[in-house]
Amino acid sequence: MNKIESLHDFYGRLKTQHPDITIPSLETVNNTGHIGVFKRSMYCSAHPSPYNRRDYYKISLILGSGILHYPSQRILVKERALLFTNPNIPYAWEATSETQAGYFCLFTENFIHKRNESLRESLLWRLDGCPIIPITLQQENVFTEIFTKMTAEMEGMYIHKYEMLRNYIQLIVHEALKVQPQDTNFRERNAAVRLTSLFIELLERQFPIGSTDHVLELRTPHDFANQLSVHVNHLNHAVKEVTGRTTSEHILKRITTEALALLSHTEWNVAQIAYCLGFEYPANFNTFFKRQMQCTPKAFRKEGISS
Structure with missing residues (x-):
């Protein structure tokens, strides 16, 4: 799965x-x-x-x-x-x-x-x-x-x-x-699937980040659960059941993908990118990025330019 x-x-x-x-x-x-x-x-x-x-x-x-x-x-x-x-x-x-x-x-x-x-x-x-x-x-x-x-x-x-x-x-x-048929029995939806789709859609709506004034508002499972008016445990269970990955894994993966895009396709400095992605301090972003990519943002950008 x-x-x-x-x-x-x-x-x-x-x-x-x-x-x-x-x-x-x-x-x-x-x-x-x-x-x-x-x-x-x-x-x-x-x-x-x-x-x-x-x-x-x-x-x-x-x-x-x-x-x-x-x-x-x-x-x-x-x-x-x-x-x-x-x-x-x-x-x-x-x-x-x-x-x-x-x-x-x-x-x-x-x-x-x-x-x-x-x-x-x-x-x-x-x-x-x-x-x-x-x-x-x-x-x-x-x-x-x-x-x-x-x-x-x-x-x-x-x-x-x-x-x-x-x-x-x-x-x-x-x-x-x-x-599309009007039969309500036919159209009855699986609640976990519906909630997961709403979560993914809400996550994707925040991207791409188009300017240094754009800051992520939803970064944690609790943020998304509050936005969707459900308990965070219920959201986590639904997302894991449907996709095989946790809510946090989806969020981290999408933030990482955006970080890679911003480092590769903009001239923003690392501090600006960290701010846009919701990190209070650049050091926190460096730690996050290194955990995900096994290198620092500056090293990734340098490698991208040299290749």
């Missing part, structure tokens, strides 16, 4: 199943993001996919039957459905019918959020407890047409094709919201 499948892992598995396929370059993922669109028949097999988190979002048009293994749930899918997954929650797919058709697209957070922040509040974040939406045959035709256009766009040379693809993702989300 602690493992996170990366894009490299995904394409490695795809290459194993289809040796002739051309794997796209992933060198620009950190800067511009990444998107891929595929037919499910290329990727689905009789063996269940690994049960873990992914470091990318995924929207699937499932044509076929199977079982979605989700935290504290086994969700049965019959014939056709939409599946929305995000990097916060682990899952696995087990096919139960021979036919596994349809499409899926996967994309990184920076691909979509840098250009369309509204999706952060979209179905991708709100379908925490049950990410499956059953659809009718008529609705299947609507989503098939969108995915077909996305596939053609991926293969085309239009200079603004990635803007088009972002718009298609937005269209899928809106069409899904229109057909």
